Amino acid sequence: LEPDEDFTKMIIDDVESVGFGCKPLSYDQYKKIITSSPVNSPPPVSSAPRRRNSSTPVLPLSPNSFYITGMSCSSCVSKITSAVNVRPDASITISLVTAQATVKLHDGGPPSPKVLAEVKGVVTKLGFGVEEGDQEGGVDEFKNWR
Structure with missing residues (x-):
């Protein structure tokens, strides 16, 4: 054609x-x-959008969750997911919209601090940032958000 x-x-x-x-x-x-x-792709730019629209409240994170900074597209999510999910014991799910990552063991249990640290290490080696979220706060902010 x-x-x-x-x-x-x-x-x-x-x-x-x-x-x-x-x-x-x-x-x-x-x-x-x-x-x-x-x-x-080149490593993500550190000034890429952080994790959310500033008008959207942040819900508290579970102990096996964290935020990933520097993601700008679904290819970033795929790159991280592919690298982490080769582990025989754990997997990661990532929301591009909130930049929230959750690690789960294949047996359904929560990951140990060692496994969580290893997964975060993989994320940072790929050129992305890792931020701990608020484990407790955010609920009141979410309830009052309109």
Whole structure:
């Protein structure tokens, strides 16, 4: 399927008008990009959005939960989840919206402090930040939020 030349020119002009270079790809270049494996993304920027919209209250965290800073997309969540879930004893679930991570043992029990520390170590080695949440507060804030 050949793209319309006028449409292609319009896209190139729009991209160049905001200061970027742009040229159409050949079919071989396109095929190489589409079929190649994904490139490792750079480490997250430390100034990335923290964990929540400032108008949304934070609920208290369970002892096996923590916040992850520096995530900006679902690929970040996938990268962390894939790295942690290779463990034979535990898994992690992450909410991108709240940046809350919860670690659970496969037998259903809570993780030991050692397991939790090891999981947090994996997260930081991937270039993300780890923040402890409020284990008790936040309930009154949530109840009064409208």
